[in-house]
Amino acid sequence: MSVVLVINSGSSSLKYSLIDVARERELAGGLIERIGQESSPISHTVRQTESADAATTMLDATFREERTVPDHDAAFRVMLDQFAARGPSLDDHPPVAVGHRVVHGGARFFAPTLIDADVERQIEELEVLAPLHNPANLAGIVAARAVFGDVPHVAVFDTAFHQTLPPAAYTYAIDAELAARHRVRRYGFHGTSHQFVSEAAAAYLGRDLAELRQLVFHLGNGASVTAIDGGRSVETSMGLTPLEGLVMGTRSGDIDPAALVHLSRRAGYSIDDLDALLNTRSGLKGLADRSDMRDILAGREAGEEAATLAFDVYIHRLRAYAGAYIAQLGGVDVISFTAGVGENAAPVRAAAMATLGFAGVEIDVERNEARERGIRRISTDASRVTVLVVPTNEELQIARQTAALL
Template sequence: MSIVLVINSGSSSFKYQLVDVDAGRALAAGLVERIGQAEGVARHTVSFHGPGVAATKAEYTRELPIPDHTTGFGIMLQAFAEHGPSLREAAPVAVGHRVVQGGSRFVEPTLITAEVESLVEELAPLAPLHNPGGLEGIRAARAAFPDLPHVAVFDTAFHQTMPPAAYTYALDREVAQRHRIRKYGFHGTSHAFVSAAAAAFLGRPVEELRQIVAHLGNGASVTAVDGGRSVDTSMGLTPLQGLVMGTRTGDIDPSVLLVLAERDGLTPAQLDELLNKRSGLLGLAGASDMRDIDARRRAGDEAATLAFDVYIHRLRAYLGAYLAQLGGADVISFTAGVGENSAVVRAAAVETLGFAGVRLDAARNEARGHGIRVISTDDSPVTVLVVPTNEELEIARQTLGLTRG
């Protein structure tokens, strides 16, 4: 009775996991993509676990037309029926949905009703690349599982504890209020999971800890967590603000947009594409993957070296800012694809933080490992951790917590 189906839906794809919350693991996962294109792709992976047996996986792939999300959900159900696990034997008790933008209205997991659907649609202008796709997934899932409760878990919810000084932009107040312009923050599900997991790993109440969580993936953000509550985060009104990312600029002087609009005649749509899809590491060095950037940097490539240096410079700036906001830190955690796997990024990020009590153990940092691990020295006043994130498990936990009451 602890199985939850987790859905993460975009405009042309959706990911899913069937999660056993009590066991803390996924029974199956999948990706349905290229929805609406001539040829779509559906992948379904089944995980096998047993006493004394190493976990194994089997993957099944199909290529076929997938005209819409409803068709995609039918294909997902067929994959469960043909390859398992059986949704009769491993029956989900609820469906949890990742929704990117919840505005200031949604501060906790919310049971999805027609009114909630309408409000998510109303918030679409704040997340035009994410909320419409999420809404399509919600509607298709509710049609596929009409008898189950569906719960929305919002990326922005964890950050609704930020104080006004942190989320308010110094913009004309009337304009900001009219358009609901403020910092919302994203990756909240990951930051919530990692900060709680770090506290549990250390055997300390989360309420006692000052934490900084660096979620470093293709999208990246840093959050200051005080006593389990987000008090500041690097992403803003949209996921564009903050760190240098795979294809996004992060922080940039807004006047740059005015200059480009005036001199090159770029439209808002063209500016959006430039800032979100053609910038960041890709714009600086022609590659968005940190592994490629690091390999080229080590080979002496100047563009890759500059991209890496800009990336680290911005990351250090946010770590330093949040050390100041928190008055120091007890824990710094690295998570997501780059944070969990790039020793060179972690080392460079904290290299200048000795003044704040950060002492990295080089051997621990370089060692490969699974699960949560300490990479700081035993005598470091600040504990530095690598914490694998699991947003799907966190969504499943929050969904189950709400439906169980």
């Protein structure tokens, strides 16, 4: 059995998954939240199989508890305790490698990378481009290497899939020398998810990835869309940081930069004030004081003006990007929705696609509203463009890339 432990370390959380790569099956996974706070919720899920009538049914056993978890080193000890107490035993399923999600790889890292002290140093240097993410990713790497020092560790970067962006797509129209000196360009994010979904869509359709023009909408609390031509990212909505692009849960997405100058001059906002405004008090949260799309949909259903406007702004941005990216691709063959909102919010999918009839998109209402799990088609049989819901699996993609590198 070829088992990879996948680690996604956030600023106050640790998500982990133990994956049998050969069978592409998760054996167990868990989440430790609110690290450094008074009490940390811990969940650990063991995947089990039961065979009956030649069919295999997945039975999940989930265990929950709360502890004080002061830092990421302690979080890793908690993770080990969960495997020892709940299973599966890491003695019976020893990881051959540990794969780490790292958000920002800059222009340096364009493929899964074996981690050593120099790679750790470079990830630390890139903290300036992702101050909310890379420090936490690095803390997870340091803690994991201390615990699993006898196996290889591999960094898989969110930005790597977008290294195929052409210069016209990643270049900002500012002073070229200044941009080069400070590494100001579009990098793009959610790359692991966009790659997984685009490959899964091609496999589901039985089509050659190289022949498909695809749009992938990764819509969660963070949201991005990528245009993928023949399996290569050619345009994506997030930029230097994960702030640019679509309307998100608490992030503004696109905004006139002069608005920030205006707020600085007229409202006395500092750089830190503006950063907090755009990242934590904007998006759906800023428009309707709720960052969860489920709450927005409920408010809209109840006729609340703020929730209705938030939904309309959100959809307006999705349609604008869809049209622009279809133009960049010269047409589209497949459009996929993924992540929490993309996989579960039928009204969002329907509204986002409602104006794309000119491009050959035709949504089947019943298919779109059906509550089914797994990858599925939501377009009509007559639609020239296939529209899919594709559950993302970034952990599996990280495990695949880790195993492939080794």
